[in-house]
Amino acid sequence: MAGHILIIDDERSIRSTLSEILGFEGYKTTEAIDGQDAIKKIEEGTYDCILCDIKMPKADGIEVLEKAKTLAPDTPFIVISGHGNIDTAVEAVKKGAFDYISKPPDLNRLLITIRNAMEKKTLVAETRTLKKRISKGYEIIGEAPALKGILDMIDKVAPTDARVLITGGNGSGKELVARRIHDHSHRNRSPLVELNCAAIPSELIESELFGHEKGSFTSAIKQRIGKFEQADGGTLFLDEIGDMSLSAQAKVLRALQEGKIARVGGDKEISVNVRVLAATNKDLKKEIEAGRFREDLYHRLSVILIHVPSLNDRIEDIQTLSLHFLKQICSEYGMIEKTIDEAAIRKLQGHHWTGNIRELRNVIERLIILSDKTITEKEVDMYIFPK
Template identity: 70%
Template sequence: MASILIIDDEKSIRKTLSEILSYEGYKVEEAADGAEGFKLFKDKQYDAVLCDIKMPKMDGLEFLEKAREINTDVPIIMVSGHGNIDTAVEAVKKGAYDYISKPPDLNRLLITLRNAMDKTNLVTETKTLRRKVNKTQEMIGTSAPILKIKETIEKVAPTDARVLVTGENGVGKELVARWLHELSNRASGPIVEVNCAAIPSELIESELFGHEKGSFTSAVKQRIGKFEQANGGTLFLDEIGDMSLSAQAKVLRALQEGKITRVGGDKEISVDVRVVAATNKDLLKEVEDKNFRLDLYHRLSVILIHVPSLNDRREDIPALVEHFLDSACQEYGMARKSIDKEAMKALQQHNWSGNIRELGNVVARLVILSGKTITPEDVFDYVLPARDKKKVNA
């Protein structure tokens, strides 16, 4: 249900507009002057605003200017009985979506509102599409480990050397793989991702190498595997430490010979693929425990890149928080929020067991649940686990 804010010092006008818009299915809130309306606008999210021009405390044009400073996406429709052409032109120049004279023609008002909603939806869809197109995010941070990783990527990416990326869950191993692809000579080709931990061991070979029709009970048609899909590009094998030994043997052969054979087939298919692998496990320990092939380890680890945990690069947290603040506010259509210095300090001191993935989720939570400025109290209420709160209160 779309939410509309009505700002007008005439109670009868507010009541009439509120009744009409409520009947049309809108959720309506009212403010009796510009100052009250601006406070609501700062603290809440609206799909459109109907604003009078002549009001006490803060007039409509001043409200318009201040509102545009914190959110340019919400359409603001000016409604006034004291206006003229010059006032209408000034309002539109300052960012008003439209200008309607009092008493408003209800049909025109409803059509204008509907068009404003369509514009808001288009803006939201455009931002979503841009995020999808620009899927590879920048690598944020100026700590020594991150600068070293960026330097290594720049050196290694133009080559076809295989890379093994290690690090805990949530540190950004996929981002490293994507930048290796983006800066490589294969950037115009595909990057195909396989989460080896998410695929049952009995299906991993079919997933990687494909299968022929009738090769097993459910193989009702031929399937092209990930190696073939990534031909000319990059194959990212995430969580490779969870791959079965039989699949490891076939991957080793594919890397050695540049050829694969589909499950149930006998034809060798040449593939030109650069493999980047990632794991949160100690693969040499897995080799000792006979869970991972030593020869495959050596094939994959021509270049080793270790991504540190967030707890080992706390100096990067402020930049990451600001990045996630921007992303979350855009995603949820909210005005940009700021964060108190003490709140930022509290986030830097937090134990980030889930690393950057956890930090992103926490910032999104704070954006949704906090006021305009994120405070230390917000961090205490929405970030600290219950056991840590007990320690603080003890």
């Protein structure tokens, strides 16, 4: 079956004709004789698309649309209007209708519009599913007291525009903290743009941050929009900011102070509305003493300080994290989910984790690949900590 369509029209002949045409195309149809009947059917049933007349007794098409947007917001709503109701049909589109079709409906246009509307619904559903999968991939897992303190801090900080400096060892989860802050902020409908300062050569970092104009240097063959502009209205996450050059630090400081940037090779000032989150595994106070980091930038970035504990400081979370990674990685590989016994967990808890959670995930992935259905202490000794 191609889909279930609700047809709403007070003219029986139109309902019958549409039902016959759509039935021939493989659609299941349900008919509603007026606006009130339509609202009842939307409350009681689920539809892949709604076709609705504008002028009807008991409740007009606009009223039905407004109710449908509350009851079934993802269901595409197509307005069928007489020539005298075009302005009303346009108003309906502004209020969320997918499209409108004039009476008498052109068969080809009707079928194409229905197909496009249902394809859009499918894409919206797929996008939502993908976003859920992605967000699950960035969950902060654990019950350790130190972690709960961080989550409480995030809940307080996220709704504000305060800049946050996140510190902690490599692989401890600094990026997860930044993502959670963004996801729980009022900026979460706008992008979270990331830049790893350690991964960009010092001569290119300013172009990455602020963009450049065509011809501003040898390889600048076209204009480039930088990370600050890309994050306008959203959040910019500067990872490993302790590795940023002093020249770039000065420009970032100016951008934070004035809310304006200029592209490399350009004179025009561009206003940007960006919340900046920064992270580092370095001791920035020691970097300041050594003359490698600007003290004024440090104070600008560290309105709120969040330190992410190492995995060695939250040993009690190793079992929870291991089970989480088992489920996640087996799902990614399309495998039947494996288990891990208590002796293997104790072995993992006794290890000194220099690479933190990232190292633990790699270890679990290796054990999943090399072990049988149940991961035992023997396999941990064999594949992870050989003597």
